[in-house]
Each structure stands twice: as structure tokens, then as C-alpha cells.
Amino acid sequence: MKHPDWYPAWRDEALDQLNAKNDRLQDEFHLGSWSRYDYDLTTGRLLFSADGVVKVVSEVQIAGSTSAKASNWLWAWANSNLPGDLLSDAKLVRAFGEEKGIDELTQAYVIDMANDLEALGWELTGAMVRICNALGAYRSPRGEGGGLYLVFKSITWAS
Template sequence: MKHPDWYPAWRQEAIEQLNAKNRGLQDDFGVGSWPRYDYDLKTGKLLFSDQVVVKVVAEIQVAGSTSGKGGNWLWAWGNSNLPGDVVTDAQRVRSFGEKNGIDELTQLFVTDDNDLTVLGWELAAVMARICNARGVYRSPRGEGGGLYLTIKSISRAN
């Protein structure tokens, strides 16, 4: 895939930054350890709870999804099933890719011969860096894929 010379190192930095951000979300808000989570794409919210009571609320954007069946990543900007309000950051990523000649940011589907979960985290990390997200959450999907949600803001529920 075509990309500028600086992109691989920049992408790797995005992954490292995301790892640090996600550690912070775990430490500060328990993201990844709550017994229950729910997301509502119409409202753009991700809710973490202790089974009954919501404890943490995050504002989200959808980066994209991986499909075990399809063997690929689908960018949120190209998924017509998603509400427009939760794909505006993904559209920014596409524009960034067009401006800088980065194929994996402008092609609807991205494939990787290795691990789709890793690919999903890597592309979500790129979006988190471009759009200054607080972190990323992955919601598993039944057929072996995942839905990658960037966290724009997060707070404890009242």
C-alpha cells in the first residue's frame, strides 16, 4: 500500500500513544474491567456499569470494524449502517489519508495477512492520534471481529 516515508514511524507512535492512553483509562476509570458495557450509536455514548448501575459514561466515535468472516477492516466512514454523528472523526481520517497519500486510510476495506484484531487496534490508534481521542474500546462481535470505538470524553456517572 502506498504511503509517505514518514507514515510507518508515525503509525507506530500512534500505537504506542494509544497503549499509554488506554492504560490511563484503565487506571482512572476502570475501562476494560467493568462487568457490563453498553453502547448507543444514536446518542454516541458508551456506558460502563456494575451490572445494574451505570458508573462511567464516554462520548464515542466509531473508527471501524473487523470481520472474521470477511477477513478485513471496514472504515466507519464507509459503513452506511452507522449514524452520521458517530463517523465524523472517521471522515477526518479519510481526509488526512487523501491529503497525505495514505492508502490504508482511504480504502474502504483494509486487509492484513496476520491478525485482524491487531490491525483493528492499529487503525483505531491512527484515528485516535489524528482526532485526539482519549483512547479506544473494542466491542467483540459474534463472528470473530470487533467494533472499534474511540473515546472522545469520559467521566464518572452521577
């Protein structure tokens, strides 16, 4: 895939930044330790709860999804099954890719060449978090072995 020389290092930095952001969210909001999470793609909210009580509320945008069956990533902006108001950040990523000549940000599907689908999902989500200055990201497992990657636009304790 075509990309500028600086892009691989930039993407590695984006993943490092995402990991640091996610570590902070884990420390501050205990993400990963709640007994339940629910996302509602009609409202764009991701909720974390325990014992039937919502504890953390976040607003999200959709980055994309991985498919173990197809061994690829599908950008949210290219998925007609997703609600349009949760795709604005993904569309910014595509515009960034078009401006800079980065194929993996502008092509609907990215093939998992390294045979590490989860790493691919986090790397591309990290690029989106960096481009859109999101607060972090969350991966929701999918039944067929892939994941749905969501980025945090806001996050607060439930009142």
C-alpha cells in the same frame, strides 16, 4: 498499499500513544473491569456498569470494524449502516489520508495481510486517535469474531 516513507513509524507511534492513553483510562476509570458495558449508537454513548448501576459514561465516535469472516477492516465512514453523526472523526482520518497519500486511510476496506486482525484494528484505531486527538479507544467484540472499534471523545464518572 501506497503511503509516504514516514507513515509506518508514525503509525507505530500512534499505537504506542493509544496504549498509553488506554492504560491511563484503565487506571482512572477501571475500564476492562466493569461487569457490563453497553453502547448506544443513536446517542453516541458507551456506558460501563456494575450491578445494574451505570458507573462510567463516555461519548464515542466509531473508528471501524474488523470481520473475521472477510479478514479485513472496514472504516466507519464507508459503512452505510452506521449513524452519520458518529463518523465525523473517521471522515477526518480519510481526509488526512487523502492529503498525505496514505491508501489504508482512504480505502474503505483494509485487508489483514499479517493474519492478525485484532492488531490491524488497533493500529488503524490508533491512527484515528492520534489524528483526532481522542482520549483512547475501546473494542467491542462481535459475534462473528471481529470487533467494533470506538474512540473516546469524553469520559466521566456517572453522577
